[in-house]
Amino acid sequence: MALSLETAVAYVPHATRPCHFEPDIAEFNEGVLAPYGMRFDTSFAAGGSNATFLELAEGVLRAAPGPLPGPDLLIVAYALPDPHAPEKTLAAHLGHVLGDRSMSFAVSEQGLGAPFTALRIAGAYLRSGRCHSAAVVVVEQTTYPYPEPFVQDGDLVDSAVLLVLGAAGGWELAGLASAGPGRDLAVLLDEPPGLPEGSDPGERLVVTGSWAEAADTGPAGPKAHQAPPGSYCTGVWLEFARHHAEWGAAYRTVVLGDTDPRTGISHVATFTRREAVTGGERR
Template identity: 80%
Template sequence: MALSLETAVAHVPRATRSCHFEPDIVEFNETVLAPHGMRFDPSYAAGGGNLTFLDLAEGALRAAPRVPAPDLLIVAYALPDPHAPEKTLAAHLGHVFGGRSISFAVSEQGLGAPFTALRIADAYLGSGRCHSAAVLILEQTTFPYPEPFVQDGDLVDSAVLLGLGSGGGWQLAGLASAGPHAGLAALLDEPPGLPGGRDAGDRLTVTGSWADPSGTGPAGPKAHRAPPGSYCTGVWLEFARHHAEWAGNYRTIVVGDTDPRTGTSHVATFVRRETAAGSGDRPGERR
């Protein structure tokens, strides 16, 4: 058995909160910033959304159909949340789901965090420790200090919920990563876990806005590029929004992006369940 997509939600809120930091949050941020020669300055956050990870996660859950309590709950993010560092979000959400989920967060991976979360979920499945998983990919974009990558890039708050189990339409078939020396093109040329003999005409390549368009395979109707405005959520927002309509035209979706900060590329392969039998019961994986 392999995990397959049962629920997918893309959440890009329009709501904003007023800029306010409690004294203990100010102290925490100042302590974190000081060793780097940076200063806490709430004026940088005054015009932003000031949404917390909790706000984004709850918004995604509200937008979702009923999601059964998963065996495994993973929160994945690339950018920190300076508004609520005291909140252990994964544990809190585990409690919301009824308290039986194994829960933790994946960070310090750049835009690779969601791919790492899926790799971990697959490993838990393989070990017999879970049969269902929920991956929440969160990106908040308001910082009380200069963060040019976010502020100059006009990134927006966003969240994606991926509910994975045994009864979904898109089965996770494989995951792979490669350093700058290899690049995304090589991963897309031979997607991990792709069943032997699968014609490229049945395949859609979904790439993020950070990927080099010249190195992402053939252009045209069989390639879809995420718009700018997101860092680690971009390709997953598109997958969540369009996976149902893509099922009518493709048997394989390959999701990939390149982290602009490290040059590391990541891909994940999904195959329609009715065509997944030939790929074996377990996803393929390369590193």
């Protein structure tokens, strides 16, 4: 058995709140920044949305189309930190919100590979028998009390994605791979992990993030879709959450891929429509 996508939710709020840091949070940030010669300066955050991971995560849960069952495993994935609430243990809090039955932790320091790593971990837990369902919450907040040119110059926006995986979803997680730096994402996309043997390229959709070059596909090859700019690690996942239902009516396989502009490392995830699996074998 493999994990399959049961629910996917994209959440991009547009609200802002005043910039405010409690004294202990300001002191924490100052201590983190000082060794790098950086200064805590709220003027950089004054014009931002000042959302927190907690607000984004709770917002994406509220945006779910119906009640969410408590998963066996809950993973929070993020690439950029949250300086507003470093004292919050978000994964444990979300586990409590979802019924207090989840093993929970966070994946960070992976760049935009964090959601891919979270899915790889979830698959390992499934194979070991330690879970039969999982939820991955990807969060990205974009307001910082110090210069962060990658975010500020890139016009990144707050966003969150919820992926609920279990045994009854329509898209089966068929494979994951990472490579680089130095290995072209196109190589991974050309022979994605978990691709069903003998599959028709015309029934495959390649989804790339805004950081990757657009997929080079010929008229008889896979179709291509690129995420718009505005996010770092949530890009391809926002698109998958928004369009997975309509894509299920048009494609047998969806391949998500992106290249981290900071490290040059590429990541790919392959999802196969479950109707393409019969008698334990793929068509």
